[in-house]
Amino acid sequence: xxxxxxxxxxxxxxxxxxxxxxxxxxxxxxxxxxxxxxxxxxxxxxxxxxxxxxxxxxxxxxxxxxxxxxxxxxxxxxxxxxxxxxxxxxxxxxxxxxxxxxxxxxxxxxxxxxxxxxxxxxxxxxxxxxxxxxxxxxxxxxxxxxxxxxxxxxxxxxxxxxxxxxxxxxxxxxxxxxxxxxxxxxxxxxxxxxxxxxxxxxxxxxxxxxxxxxxxxxxxxxxxxxxxxxxxxxxxxxxxxxxxxxxxxxxxxxxxxxxxxxxxxxxxxxxxxxxxxxxxxxxxxxxxxxxxxxxxxxxxxxxxxxxxxxxxxxxxxxxxxxxxxxxxxx
Numbered sequence: 001x002x003x004x005x006x007x008x009x010x011x012x013x014x015x016x017x018x019x020x021x022x023x024x025x026x027x028x029x030x031x032x033x034x035x036x037x038x039x040x041x042x043x044x045x046x047x048x049x050x051x052x053x054x055x056x057x058x059x060x061x062x063x064x065x066x067x068x069x070x071x072x073x074x075x076x077x078x079x080x081x082x083x084x085x086x087x088x089x090x091x092x093x094x095x096x097x098x099x100x101x102x103x104x105x106x107x108x109x110x111x112x113x114x115x116x117x118x119x120x121x122x123x124x125x126x127x128x129x130x131x132x133x134x135x136x137x138x139x140x141x142x143x144x145x146x147x148x149x150x151x152x153x154x155x156x157x158x159x160x161x162x163x164x165x166x167x168x169x170x171x172x173x174x175x176x177x178x179x180x181x182x183x184x185x186x187x188x189x190x191x192x193x194x195x196x197x198x199x200x201x202x203x204x205x206x207x208x209x210x211x212x213x214x215x216x217x218x219x220x221x222x223x224x225x226x227x228x229x230x231x232x233x234x235x236x237x238x239x240x241x242x243x244x245x246x247x248x249x250x251x252x253x254x255x256x257x258x259x260x261x262x263x264x265x266x267x268x269x270x271x272x273x274x275x276x277x278x279x280x281x282x283x284x285x286x287x288x289x290x291x292x293x294x295x296x297x298x299x300x301x302x303x304x305x306x307x308x309x310x311x312x313x314x315x316x317x318x319x320x321x322x323x324x325x326x327x328x329x330x
Contacts, residue, residue: 005036005067007122009082011113012089013041013071014050016237017130020244021086022054026063029248030084032256038068042078043089079116082125084255086247087113087141090131100322103133107326110137114144121145126291127153128250130243134188135267135281136319140327142269142281151293154254155267157192157283159239159246160184163227164194167220168201172209178202183285184224184265185305186276186312187319192283193308194224198299217304258287263296274301274309280316 008025012018018041024030025037039058043051055071072078079085091105110129117125125148129138138155145153164182169175180200185193196216199206210216223230231239253264263285270282273295285296301309 002036003034005038006031006083007038007040007081009040009042009078009085009087011042011078011085011087012131014043014047014054015088016240017088017243017247018043019054020240021088021247022058023061023063024244024248025086026058026061026066028065029245030086030251030255032252033065036065036067038070039066040078040080040082041069041071042075043073045073048073075112075116076120079113079120082117082121084251085117085121085125085127086130086251087127087137088130088243088247090137092132100326103136103319103322104326104329106131106133106137107140107323108330110140111144111327111330114141117141118145118147121148123147124149125152126251126254128247129153129155129267130247132188133319135283135316136323138267138281139320140323143327150269153269153281154250154293155188155281155283156243156247156250157184157188157265157267158250159243160188160192160194160224160227160283161265162242162246162249163224164196164199164220167223168196168199168206168210171215171220172201172206174201174209179206180262181285182206182265183263184283185274185309186283187316188267188283189312189315190225191312191315192225193305193312194221195305195308196220197302197305198285254288254293255291257289263287266293268293268295271295273297274299275306275313276309277313277317280313280320282313282316 093102134155142153182199183195196206201209267283272278286293
């Protein structure tokens, strides 16, 4: 007998990432091949017609796991009874906008969504924030939805993590399935620290296989940090396919567990591990089991890595202060 359907919310569902994400979730890429889902699709009023088109296509695809679709522009209806939320909708930075202007728009959006989550969502719901600034948007959500356990609100750095695996795969000519345990530390921004010091390629330390420390300490890091901008330059549009795939990876591993001996990167509430600032959403290496994540402890951090962790941590503290300033202005 099939399990009861889980309700999965996708915000910004008529946008590029949402359009790539909905069919993946409907096929079981997020919650597994045996778990039926009811998709809740939310977007803003100007996107209402496009959202209806997405709903129509999902119906037309006749996915065996898709038990229903709720397409709405009403935030309260969207959050009603949800078990998982993938929050893609946000306000993108536009030319000429100051950082505080963008933060103010997103603070307003995420405060409203937190209120809807608090009022209508399942209290054990698992939340993934994708929209930038993802770490700080997730923090705003946590601060304004106090009945949701803090550990259930996360930010996506899995795309950066997967980008790091992809670069190591290409560099070594090794299938990406044999590349493990790269780490993204800190913020989903250009200050993030992609760390290969604990990564393996076909079971061997990545540094031994690559045999090029100058590349790993230089070009590799900047390539991963700036990959989003490179995609925009190549496509004329931001990452959508890879972002949607990585969101599913994040949820799948969180719900179904990481393989033995493998850790992944997730933006989670910091407890101060590895000298990271407390009470910000910081990307750490984690393992997952029974629907819960745990920060991997006991990894050696050299002086250079510690400085890079500090840089990205400092940025998150600054973002938090800016968000609090914006909240006070609302």
